[in-house]
Amino acid sequence: MSLLGEPDHHPDKRQLVGLLKAYEQAGFMVGLSVVTLAEQRRAGQAGQRLLWWSSRLIRVPVSEEIAEHARDLLDAAGLDGHRSVVDALVVATAATSPDQARVVSSDASHIPKLCAAASEGRPLAVEFRHV
Numbered sequence: 001m002s003l004l005g006e007p008d009h010h011p012d013k014r015q016l017v018g019l020l021k022a023y024e025q026a027g028f029m030v031g032l033s034v035v036t037l038a039e040q041r042r043a044g045q046a047g048q049r050l051l052w053w054s055s056r057l058i059r060v061p062v063s064e065e066i067a068e069h070a071r072d073l074l075d076a077a078g079l080d081g082h083r084s085v086v087d088a089l090v091v092a093t094a095a096t097s098p099d100q101a102r103v104v105s106s107d108a109s110h111i112p113k114l115c116a117a118a119s120e121g122r123p124l125a126v127e128f129r130h131v
Contacts (some may be wrong), residue, residue, distance in 0.1 A: 031058030033093040076117035095109035
């Protein structure tokens with residue numbers, strides 16, 4: 001998400017915007033967990049760009065069900081809650097979709113493990129896409 005605060009000519013931002021548009025055209029709901037709004041804060045022009053982009057995405061609130069699922073994902077992935085709680089909430093939010101879900105992030109440290117844990121028992125995996 002923080003890449004959306006970068007200038008339009010930034011290559012990683014162009015890749016992310018292209019992915020989001022392609023997913024939307026393919027019928028995916030392109031959204032973000034509301035916890036991402038608190039996690040990704042920027043000042044100045046970068047902050048304004050980030051706000052503009054986030055206002056165009058569907059904001060998915062965190063429910064008690066999502067929080068409990070995030071807790072279970074942390075346990076299944078063997079991750080610490082203090083270090084990985086935001087990532088777990090984001091993946092748990094994606095996992096609420098009854099359809100195929102993808103988590104797009106520049107953070108490849110914990111999210112792949114959480115996506116693998118979220119995929120257990122689902123007919124369609126929760127996929128991770130690194131940008």
